[in-house]
Amino acid sequence: MAIDFTFPTEVEDVRLRVREFIEEEVKSKEDDGLWEADNRQKLIEVILKGRHKAKQAGLWMPHMPEEWGGMGLGPTAVAAVSSECAKTRLGSFILNCQAPDEGNMHTLLHFGTDEQKEKYLKGLCDGMQRSCFAMTEPEVAGSDPTLIQTHGVRDGDDWVINGHKWFISGARGANFAILIARTNADAEIPQERNTAFIVETNWDGWNIVRDVETMSGSHNHCEIKIENLRVPDKNILGRVGGGHELGQVRLGPARLAHCMRWIGQIELALDMMIERAKTRFSHGSLLSEKQGIQWLIADSGRELYAAKLMVLHAAYKIENKMDFKTEVSYAKHHVAQTLWNVIDRAVQVHGALGYSTDTPLSSMLAQARWARFADGADEIHQMRTAQMLLRAHDEKGSTRRATCALPI
Ligand SMILES: Cc1cc2nc3c(=O)[nH]c(=O)nc-3n(C[C@H](O)[C@H](O)[C@H](O)COP(=O)(O)OP(=O)(O)OC[C@H]3O[C@@H](n4cnc5c(N)ncnc54)[C@H](O)[C@@H]3O)c2cc1C
Known part of the structure; x- marks a missing residue:
């Protein structure tokens, strides 16, 4: 076997x-x-x-x-x-x-390039530098990067970039950013409009406006105004017009990395749910002995089990250089939803204590909320997986390929 x-x-x-x-x-x-x-x-x-x-x-x-x-x-x-x-x-x-x-x-x-790796990657690996990734803009839907308005215009050996970004995690304190900007609005293929630039955050024209306050407080997700920022040609990451492709290559494994971290959080919430249920007494028995609470525990276990299988299968596909888009989309959607469901159930079982800030659950719940729309909203992954299912059915008369081609 x-x-x-x-x-x-x-x-x-x-x-x-x-x-x-x-x-x-x-x-x-x-x-x-x-x-x-x-x-x-x-x-x-x-x-x-x-x-x-x-x-x-x-x-x-x-x-x-x-x-x-x-x-x-x-x-x-x-x-x-x-x-x-x-x-x-x-x-x-x-x-x-x-x-x-x-x-x-x-x-x-x-x-x-070798030069870029030496200058930027090395510092990250030593743990002496930090970075951020700047793509999302307040004015246009982050779900559709072909709409990006921040734009770069070539000027000699430099590019001059203007625009507006927000929710740029880790921007304060970052030494450099990977910035996605439109460089060819007329590109025949919309996905060829954008280019990635490495931008040092102390360069003139990179201005942090504020740390955006979120439902869980301020966590260094910054709004940035980009004004006549001059970037040398040699700081293009990848190729001109390759920004979309770079985002996709980056996001596949990065989405899965989020899923891996979320599994740890789901497990923590489920353990907390069970520990509380085993010690809280009401109407003649422990919560853990009540069928209504056992259903919450059972549903959480089932969803976590599916989440682990999906993540491991997607990781296996990446490791073996196989196409992993469908697997990562299913996993991202399912794990983000499970994260929310399980933490919410854990709050329920803790009652008022779960709503308080005396346990980590309240901050875990607020953090979990963004998982369902950042790095591809639920609906985007549903759209993509539906397209893959429809295409597989059109071409093969079967959805098998788009349900991850498992041997059953
Ligand atoms: C905590 C946090 C950290 C982040 N860090 C970064 C970062 O470091 N760098 C960065 O660039 N960005 C970052 N983001 C932004 C994040 O990537 C975007 O929020 C995400 O891409 C969605 O874009 P949007 O917010 O503009 O929502 P929109 O694109 O406006 O979408 C809003 C909603 O519309 C619906 N929707 C959109 N398109 C479709 C469609 N085609 N079909 C059906 N429904 C649709 C979905 O329900 C979606 O949730 C971060 C966000 C958060 C909350």
Whole structure:
């Protein structure tokens, strides 16, 4: 039988090492107040100390090749490690595999010239620099990047860029941004309109307007005004007109990386739900003994199980250089929905305590809400998977190919 749902020993070993590290070195440092804007300095100190320990423990950048100082794990092993990391909010920062740097590292590795890698990728890998990815704009639907209005005009060996971005995660404190701008409004193929530029954030014309306040507070998702920003030709990442393609290459694995982290959060919420149900007594029995509560637990377990299978299958496809678009779309949609469902059920079982800020559930719920529209809204993934199902049926008279071509 070729189907084997166990990890090879070396992957299981690394997963357990990360679990132990998170349990012993990271969990105790986790304190909700740490993420308040006023505690930024303390947060940085905790991350830097943790990073030192992670490096010593050989748990640095699971997603990057060894020649760049990483652990050189494949996507399936990264899935295992990331969900362990995400049991705490600090975990991925300490192992230097946090969004958006993780996605930017992949992008630079894939598209960067040697000079760009030396100048920008190296600093990210050392953990001494940070970056952001600037695509979304307030004026047009982020779901459709062919509408981007920020535009670059060639001037000699430079490009002059003007525009407006928002929700740019990690922009404050980032050393550089990967900026997506329109460079050819008339391109025959709409997906050829945009180009990616590497922009150093201390260059004139890159102006942070504000940290956008969200339903869970301010978390360094910035609004940026771009005014006559001059970028040299050599800072084009990939090719002119290749911005859309670069976004897609970046987003596939980056979406899956989010799913991996969300699985860790789902597991945490389900454990909390069960722990509460096993200790709270009402109307003659524990909550865990009530059928209504068991249904919440059962539905959560079933959805989590499906989420894990989808993520592992998508990771397996990426690892084996197979087409993974359908799998990642199904996974992103399902895992984001499951994240929301399970945390919401955990809040329900905790009652007023779940609504308070005395447990991490309230901030987990607020964070979970964006999962359903960022990196491809539910409806976009539904649209894409429906298109793939329809196309498969048109071409083969069967949807089999678009249900991930599994052998059943
Ligand atoms: C916490 C957070 C962090 C983020 N970080 C970054 C970042 O670092 N860099 C960056 O560039 N962006 C970032 N974003 C922005 C994010 O990528 C966008 O929110 C996302 O792409 C959706 O774009 P939009 O908000 O403009 O929504 P819109 O595109 O306006 O969509 C709104 C809603 O319309 C519906 N919709 C849209 N199109 C369709 C369609 N074709 N069919 C059916 N329904 C549709 C969906 O329900 C969707 O949720 C972040 C957002 C959040 C909340």
